[in-house]
Amino acid sequence: MNFNIDLKELARRESEQVEWKENGDDIKIAEGIVRTISAFANDIANVGGGYVVCGAKEIKDEHGFPKIQYTGLSANKLKEVELKVTKYCQNYVDPAIAPRIVEIENPENNSTRILVFVVLRTRHAHVYRDGETSKYYVRIGRETKEARNGVLRQLLTEKQEIEYFDKRTNTRATEADIDILVFRDSMQEMGLLFPEKSLEDYFSDREQIAELVSPLFVRTDLDGILHPRNFTLLMFGKKTSITSKFPEAYTILSIYKGTDRSEQTAERYTLTGTIVEQAKRSIELLNTQAYTAFDKTSSKPNQVKYPMRALQEAVINAIVHRDYEVPEPIRITVFADRVEIKSPGTLHWGVDKEKFLQGKASPKWRNQSFAYLFNKLQLAQSEGQGIPTIIRTMREEGCPEPIFEIEPESLTCILPAHPRHQIIRELQEIQDKVILQKYQEAKTQVLTLLEKDLYNFRSLDLYCEVIAKLKLPNELYNFLETKKLDFYLVNPSTLINIAEILASDKDNIKYQSLANRALSVAMSGKIEEGQIAKAVVNLKKIGEPEDVIKFASESMLKYPNLAHNSTLLEKRATAKMDMAKKCIDAGRDRNSNPKTKARAWEMCRQLLEEAERDLYLALENAENPSEKFFIENDINFLNRMKNISKKPSNK
Incomplete structure (x- = not known):
């Protein structure tokens, strides 16, 4: 740390490294300074330490931004503050701290001085004792705060006052708590089981299963019994043993049909056993949520709701990096529009929050053994790749950016569903309203969707369905004219629905x-x-x-299955009968010359002959009595036309 202190440079530094104090002679203020000094020495944020500047205070400038005002200390006051603070650092802090002391001229008043306590990071966890309490302090942003719960454990672990959780000995467990079959299968899966060694060889306080993994057991001096480390028990333990030794080391997976917890839970799973079993079962259940929505109008027709890779990484991160000393389970909650994965324990203190949110943070392990073994099981990415993988795969699939909520006792990863699936849910709601005959509500909701995406064919189809139910072709016409819908950008089946509704008003030419x-x-x-x-x-x-005949004939050629479609055959036949009527009119026209009349009657008989074949084939393939009834009526009418065509006028 630089002892050639530049006050202007300090003023520009992050606030977690600098504390500004106007004075320091008051006992309470001096005690506060010493607590901050101990926090800088503890340096849980790993920034190297910090500075306590006495004789200066933070104020606001005319624009409301922070500004340093140098009030300065007189010679006597400076000496008093220095003696009091250094004394308290010796008497109240354990291990004692000896900060470097630097005097600087006051840039705003040369009759006073600025006193700076320079505090270097140490390898110890310093506790502050004032005779009544013993507390550890750390810097959290701009403030000095007492280290509690997970923060305290993190501090003591970083300072090697206690072992990391995963490597600690679990004195309440023995070899009997390990499931030998689970251990064998896991070792085989990781490729760490060698033929020259028996399983019992690994049940030792000396033998390591891998270079970076501590021995599975520790032999205590008092009883000589082998006790498993925490990672051994959680990775390979019997289900009952894990539940009794770590009652909160389980996962709850809930699936809601709606977008919040107010709706009834459709499914709920409590996953226990080894953390590997919990991870695999969670991923298996989430697989059903990563289904594909198909949209043939899109350049990317197949679109998953969630990238499976992102779901897997989020689950593994939650299990591997959680704080197992926080008495809470992992909670995976599936909503209609997102998946939330909440892991007990906040972000590791060695990880930069902003870089973490960008997926650029340097890797820090809370449970190194879990991270290594999950990687060997091919469940986890290589070092530090989990969060970047989640962000990248969500982006590649066109999903919204993942959200990370960092709380004092938890970290939640939220994966929003792909927008296409969110629309599908809304469309399902509208469809339900149509079924329940809530047509006006359905119309309002679908119009809102169309405001967002005018050419979503599902929304257009639903709108047409609602309009048809309400029998409002005028509203559809006004909608099409107002929005200036480009028919060439609309799905053909949707255009058919539009045409059907508009055609229902036979009297309106428009x-x-x-x-x-x-x-x-x-x-x-x-x-x-x-x-x-x-x-x-x-x-x-x-x-x-002519258009009906042409379209029906071309369709039958294109789709051979339609050659026996009774509807197509009947409509083509009646279209030919309509043309035959025109031929009859032409044949009866006194103003036509004989050749034209003769040709008209010839065409009429030919059309009726073709229509007759279509109608009898349609009758043969008709499936319901009503359809057969109409076809038989068409045949009767055709026979009357045939009789007429046999008696052409000679006039």
């Missing part, structure tokens, strides 16, 4: 014209086989007979 245009564009595109019959029905209502 509606009929727009319906005809929608149907023409639909037929020029790629219509699904199942929609062709519907298109022909609507074309028959508003189109010319």
Whole structure:
């Protein structure tokens, strides 16, 4: 640390490294300074220590930004503060601290001085004792705070006052608490089981299963019994042993149908056993949430709701890096629009929060043994790759950015669903309202979706369905005209629905014209086989007979299965009968010359012959009595037309 102190440079530094004090002669202020000095020496943020500057205070400038005002200390006051603080550092702090003391001229008043206590990071965890309490202090942002719970454990672990949790000896457990079959299978899966060694060889306080992993057991001096380390028990222990020794080391996975917990829980799983079993079971259950939505209108038709890789990494991170001394389970909650994975224990103090949120933080382990063994099991990424992988895979799949909520006692990873799946959920809600005949509510909701994406064919289809239920072709017409919908950007099946609704008002020429245009564009595109019959029905209502015949014939050639479709056959037949009527009119026209009349009657008989074949084939393939009834009526009418065609007028 630099002892050539530049006050301007200090003023620009992060506040976690600098504390400004106007005075220090008061006992309470002096005690506060010493607590801050102990916090700088503890240096849980690993910034190297810090500075306590006496004779200066933070104020706000005219714009409200922080500014340092140098009030300074007189010679007597400076000596008094120095003696009091150094005395307290010796008497109240254990191990005692001897900060470096630097006097600097006051840049705003040369009759006073600025006193700076320079505190270096030490390898000890310093406790502050004032005769009544013993507390450890750390710097959290701009403040000096007492280290409690996970923060205290982290401090003591970093200073090697206590072992890391995973490597600690569990004196309440013995060899009997280890499941030998689980251990064998795991060792085989990790590729760490060697034929020259028996399983018993690994049950030792000397033998390591891998270079970076401590021996599985520790032999105590008092009883000579082998006791497993915490990682041994949690990785390879019997389910009952883990539950009794670590009652909170389990996972709760809940699946809600809605977007919050107010809705009834559809499914709930309590996952116990080894942490490997919990991880695998969690991933297996979450697999069902990573399903694919298909959208043929998109450049990327297959879209998963959540990238499976991101889900897996989030689960493994929660299990491997959680604080097992926080008495809470891991909670995985699946909502309709997101997955939340809450891990007990806050972010490791050695990790920079901002870099962590960007996926650029240097790796720090809370449980190194778990991280190493999960990597060997191919469940975890290599060092420090978990968070970057989550961020990258979510981005690559077009999902919203993951959200990380860092709380004092927990860390939650939130994975939002892909937008396509969020829309699907809303569409399902609208569909439910249609089923329940809440048409106005459904219409309002679907119009909101169309404001966001006018060309979402599912939304357009639902809108058409609602309009059809309400029998409001005028609203559909106004919507199409106002939005200036480009029919060439709309799904053909949707255009068929639009045409059908508009064509229902036979007296409105504008509606009929727009319906005809929608149907023409639909037929020029790629219509699904199942929609062709519907298109022909609507074309028959508003189109010319020639168009119906042409479209039906081309569809039958394209899709051989439709060659026996009773609807297509019947509509093509009646279209030919319509053309035959025109031929009869031409044959009866007294103003036509004989050749034209003869040709008209010939065409009429040919069309009726073709129509007759279609109708009998349609009757043969019709599946319900109602359809057969209409076809039989068509045949009767055709027979009357045939009789007429046999008696052409010679006039």
